[in-house]
Amino acid sequence: MPNRNIRFLLVDDIRDNMVALEALLRRDGLEVDMAGSAPEALEMMLLRDYSLAFVDVHMPDINGYELAELMRGTERTREIPIIFVTAAERNETRRFRGYEAGGVDYIFKPIDPVMLKSKAEVFYRIARQAKELEAQRDELRGIARDRDLAIASLRAHANNSPLALVECDADLSVRGWSEGAERLFGIKQDDVIGRTLNCAGCFDQSALDMLHNWVASLDHHARHTAEILATSPGGPLNCEIYGSVLTDPALGRTSLSLQILDVTERHRAEEVRSLLVGELNHRIKNTLANVQAIMRQTLRTSGDLKEFGGRFSGRLQALARAHSILSNVTWSSASMDEVIDDQIKAGTLDNDSLHREGPKIALSPENTLRLALVLHELGTNATKYGALSTPDGHVTLKWQIEGEDLVLEWRESGGPPVSQPQGKGFGSSLIATGFGDSRASVDWRPEGVVWTIKVARGFERMHSPRAIAVPHQQPAPTRDAAIAGLRVLVVEDEPLVAMDISLGLEEGGATIVAVARSLDEAVRSAQLADVDVALLDGNLAGDPVDQVARILHDRGVPFCFVSGYGREHLPTGYPDAPILAKPASPDMLLSTLRKITSKKVLANAVSE
Structure with missing residues (x-):
């Protein structure tokens, strides 16, 4: 914190005189410095700010008048008040020269303490008031700086906001038009300031009547909101509009602050969603x-x-x-x-x-x-x-x-x-x-x-048409359909589906070793059950079956997925595992089991 004390400077070639003078001036809030010569005084005045200088007229080398003239010739010391101190007789010529050199007063020796204190008090108070004014000025500058920063921040937020901010008088004359409003309505600020919203052409008459009613409302603390249809160069806009009615406490004038949000895309999304839901319902009902x-x-x-x-x-x-x-x-x-x-x-x-x-x-x-x-x-x-x-x-x-x-x-x-x-x-x-x-x-x-x-x-x-011709070939030899005694693990969380699969496989001659309906049961069965092949659901009550697939793979047990998911949503790393889309018929299940078991038999024969 800067030093708030007032400084006086005493300039005299006799130190005792300065000590005596300092004793008379001593008070709280005042610091008194002493200079034994004019050069020393000039040096001190370049380093410190002084509110008053007491200068002895008669000094060797450079007297008081010459020091005063030097002070007036320097920007930093020009405004320092000077009171000359002299032991000479009162002389109008000498007094005139002192005023001409820049002095504001004279004190004659022997010094009258009351007179000295009275003159010093005047300059002390002037200096104190100047200090206080400087402090107030600095405080006001800080407040103004903070205000300007806040206004700039608010303006930046307003301009970058998706909201269009509009300020109007009671008659809907536009006083403020943010960059967001320019982007939304395609109208520059200079083209709308001072004109009414009606002239801007953004709102229809029903919207303007609503805004007039907001302004005329007796409850100025109410939060007004509505959804309106506005216009822009790009076409109609669905907008949510929020209004606040403000009253100037000093002048009593009413104004309207509007915040406008473009919700056109949301409306379109809701329409699309409604169409999709309707189409989904239609397709489901048609399918059923x-x-x-x-x-x-x-x-x-x-x-x-x-x-x-x-x-x-x-x-x-x-x-x-x-x-x-x-x-x-x-x-x-x-x-x-x-x-x-x-x-x-x-x-x-x-x-x-x-x-x-x-x-x-x-x-x-x-x-x-x-x-x-x-x-x-x-x-x-x-x-x-x-x-x-x-x-x-x-x-x-x-x-x-x-x-x-x-x-x-x-x-x-x-x-x-x-x-x-x-x-x-x-x-x-x-x-x-x-x-x-x-x-x-x-x-x-x-x-x-x-x-x-x-x-x-x-x-x-289609855009790239080409004829397709698949030549007739002789049918491939019929494969052995016997899978009697094949031991199967069924992993399926839907009881009816698990039952249907199990019955279909049993009718085809397979043996159901276990039916796992949860992830824990599936992991345990995959680890311990003596099976030849497994059927895996895509997930079990929301739990993925990656762990089950990994255990079966490590044990060398072939498996296929029976799921409503595509391969992109099933455990990765098993490209050879077939996928049967639900609902799968027993014939498809048996055919798939024959294929994957025959591959296993062939692989075992090759390895042997």
């Missing part, structure tokens, strides 16, 4: 309706429960796989080839007995589901009664765009003689009406049935 229809129609045309179970499960599998294809492309569209390939992977169609040809076609989600069901029915019928029921039979599937229609032709050949059935089953009805308003016809030729289906909408040619 399809499942219900498939179940009822399959039940009506099935001779017994076993036949119903097989046919219904196959149709449900076709529907589920089509959903998986669409999920991979976020329900946008799927290609014709993807649907056909999926039927081949599922075993409904035999790639070696199938010849397909046609351009690259993208199908809508609805037609993807319909084509999956239609191909499943065609493939199933061909396997049971048609061309695919014999080793030499094959199917030709062609498609092309004719005018406004997509025309698909399914032609069977090489199978047993064909005759038109007496009745029309659900499968034939599904094929004929599977594409909604499509037009389907069937020709029951003795050498093989021919279906022609014309699809009117829900397809488009």
Whole structure:
């Protein structure tokens, strides 16, 4: 903290005189320095600030008048008041010279103490007031600096804020317009300051009337908020607006402070979410309706429960796989080839007995589901009664765009003689009406049935079309289907699903060693159970099965995943482990078990 004391300077070549003078001036808050010569006094005045100097007139070398003239010639010492001290008689000429040199008063020796103290008190108080004014000035400067910093900070926050800040008078004349308002409404500050909001053209009349009502409200402490539709060069804006009515306590004038937030994107997101929820509900209900229809129609045309179970499960599998294809492309569209390939992977169609040809076609989600069901029915019928029921039979599937229609032709050949059935089953009805308003016809030729289906909408040619031709090849030899006595570990947390899988495997001849429904049970069974193969769910009540997969892998037990997840959400590091999408039919499970166990047998034989 700087020294707040007042300093006086005594200049005299006789020290005793200065000591006596210092004794008379002594008081709290006053420091008195002494200089024995003019050069010493000048040096001290360059180092310290003095409020008054008592200068002896008669000094050797440089007298008091000359010292005063030197002080007035220097910027730092020019304003120091000087009182001359002299023992000479009063002389107007001498007095005039002292005033001319810059002195403000004279003290004659012998010094009158009362007179000395009186004169010194005047300068002491002036100096004290000057010190206080300096302190107040410094304090005000600090306050002003803090104020300017706060204002700059608020202005920076206002300009960088996503909020548009607008200040108006009671008549809605604009007094403040932040950079956020410029960005939001596309209007520069200079173009709107001093004009009314009505002239700015950002708000419609209903919004302006609402703002006028806010200003006219008697409760100026109320927090006003509303959602309005504003305009900008980019189009309409959905805005949340918050208003505060302020009253100047000195002048009594009312003003309105507005904070405006653009919520257009949020509105669009809510609309999209609403559309997505509606679309999801629609698809779920349609899917459930399809499942219900498939179940009822399959039940009506099935001779017994076993036949119903097989046919219904196959149709449900076709529907589920089509959903998986669409999920991979976020329900946008799927290609014709993807649907056909999926039927081949599922075993409904035999790639070696199938010849397909046609351009690259993208199908809508609805037609993807319909084509999956239609191909499943065609493939199933061909396997049971048609061309695919014999080793030499094959199917030709062609498609092309004719005018406004997509025309698909399914032609069977090489199978047993064909005759038109007496009745029309659900499968034939599904094929004929599977594409909604499509037009389907069937020709029951003795050498093989021919279906022609014309699809009117829900397809488009893909950007890089190319013809696909898969040549007919002889079917591969049939593999041994016997898995009797195969010991299986089932890891599944859904009781009904676990039961369905277990029953299906047992009917196929496998032995269920254990069913683990929790992670702890799965880990324990994977470590201790004597099994040949395992079926792993993707997770168990939210717990990943990575640890279970690692234990089985380390023990050399082959396994496959039975899950609704894709491989990207399953334990990594097991690229050879097959994935069966839920719901998986018993035939698919048994077929997969045969494949992975046969690989293990082959690997053991090679190692031996």
